[in-house]
Amino acid sequence: MTASPVRDFVVGLFVLGGLGAIAYLSFSVGGLSYRGPVGMQLVAKFDEIGGLRVRAPVVIAGVKVGQVKQIDLDPDTSRARVVLDVDPTLKLPIDTTAAIRTSGVLGDKFLALEPGAEEETLKPGEEIGRTESALSLENLINKFVVNSGEEKSKK
Amino acid sequence: MRVPFVEDTGLRALQFIEELGKTALFMGGILRSLVLPPVRVRRFVNELYDIGVLSLLLVGGSGIAVGMVLGLQGYNTLVRFGAEQSLGAVVGLAVIRELGPVLTGLLVTGRAGSAMAAEIGSMVTNEQLDGLRMMAIDPMHLVVTPKMVAMTAVMPLLSAIFTCASIFGGWLVGVQLLGLDGGVYLSSLEDAVDFNDDVLGSLLKAVVFGALVGLIATFRGYHARRSAAGVSAATTSTVVVSSVAILIVDYFITALWGV
């Protein structure tokens, strides 16, 4: 009941600090801004996604521009259908390539976009036609063991 | 034929159910007080000070310490696999999903929950709550509810502060001490952590733990026996029951929510 302006001020600072911490965790660490209807969604289909997971980062030239939103199987073609959620201000040519890459030797998979040269750009919901599937370690080893020069499915 | 063990167990079970019923009634009383005027802003702010501001140093300091330990342990393990770039993710996920809310809950229980039970318990013993009743003031409304609400509101704030302090502690060790690149630490953290899956779950845990500790502390204090021994028993049981409750409820939130 006894009011103290100093105490109230300190409480105010504390609450602001706490909310600031929540905001930092939500927006900066949690990447809240990339989600929701503001992002642009693109689709890419792969023969092999090899451990790519939802929320894996989508990068262009090493800069994070979005993340993997959804992964499911296309029932008609039995290929993996990956939905990306990327920064809507991006201008991606229609001949952009989507490639699944690995960071480090055992590191996580991520999705790299390599913009092409066409004038026309991809619109929300469109499919990225050119994809590079994941290189699976097993396949690589297989290749060496069998020593076959046969190219595995690669687009 | 009498079987003492079975009788004993039965009695304990009945007592436990009775206790649960009393707690539910108590919670009902708090909810009723929440909707009845007046709103006790002044009391609430003072409680924010007692619970939040006075726990800040403890929570922040512990957060940095935990982050530093995680940084060191995580680095030493990850470097064996050449995956030390993932240090940010390891520290961040561990702290955001589990250690932040749980350790903050335990620390606040010891620091503020016990004090809350002791304060209410001594008000019972000194007849202060009876004094309020005689002035036609509901002690649930004036004393209990602001404390309980403040505890619930403060916990997510403190938990977030603890978590940020831990991330900073991990950064201190990983980047400043062991020479990891600062950008790598932060980007691994940011890539691994998702708002919906991790941060929101972390906040949910903190809010639930705050409500739990607030409820247990006020309930134990309110039902303390009228003696110094009663107050100390209420304080001890607040710490024990709250701590166990936090750990058990944490498992269920994790299991059900996938946090």
Added chain:
Amino acid sequence: MSDASSSEAHVVLREVSLAFGRRRVFDGLSCSFPRGAISVILGGSGAGKSTVLRLIGRLQRPDRGEIFVAGQEITRLSDRRVNEVRGRLGMMFQGGALLDSLSVFENVALPLREREHRGDVAQEVRRRLEAVGLPDAGPLLPSQLSGGMVKRVALARALVGDPEIVLCDEPFSGLDPVNVRRVEALLERLARDLGITLIVTSHHIASSRRMAEQIVFLQDGRAVVGTPAELEASPDRRIGDFFRADGEGPFTLPEGAAA
């Protein structure tokens, strides 16, 4: 037995029985407290003196029996109606029951603020503090007061709502002889000037003999009622002993000596 009972009764207990667990405190207790008079409740430790006051304030409900306060039967009233009755009661607790976190001024102002008193709260509080001889104590905290001052502040708080009936639990306990006389004079003046019905529990035989118009002596779960002179001349040896033993307390009571 007493001519006090012939005047209008302000508070009446009729055939009240109460047990705490296996311990029977009252077994068909009946007594009445006349309007505008000072009644003192005497009895050994554990005889239930304070419990009588708690029953009148409905801080405790009897197992059986009826209690009338200003003509209203209170044992079965709803909480809201009880608070209306409590508005006519003031209670001074043994330890003062002042809220530790509030200043003396705020403690006395509390019931006024809670009832949304129309008028000058500060002036009303000042008037009450002056009436108990503590005009300058307003800014102090309860922890800064001596025992006698706490009792007087508690009395000031009991009086702010202009009660018809004031219940005083052990107003002389823990006081030195000078303060005993001071509080005693204060109570007598209040009863006389304001026409308040005063119900006092006490161990203090000398002051009871001086101020009481009626004494309610609790023994074996029942009450023996009379003027001080009547009880002193009682054929029951235990009552007579109690009075003659004065401050020492009776040795023959089964519950043990009065503290």
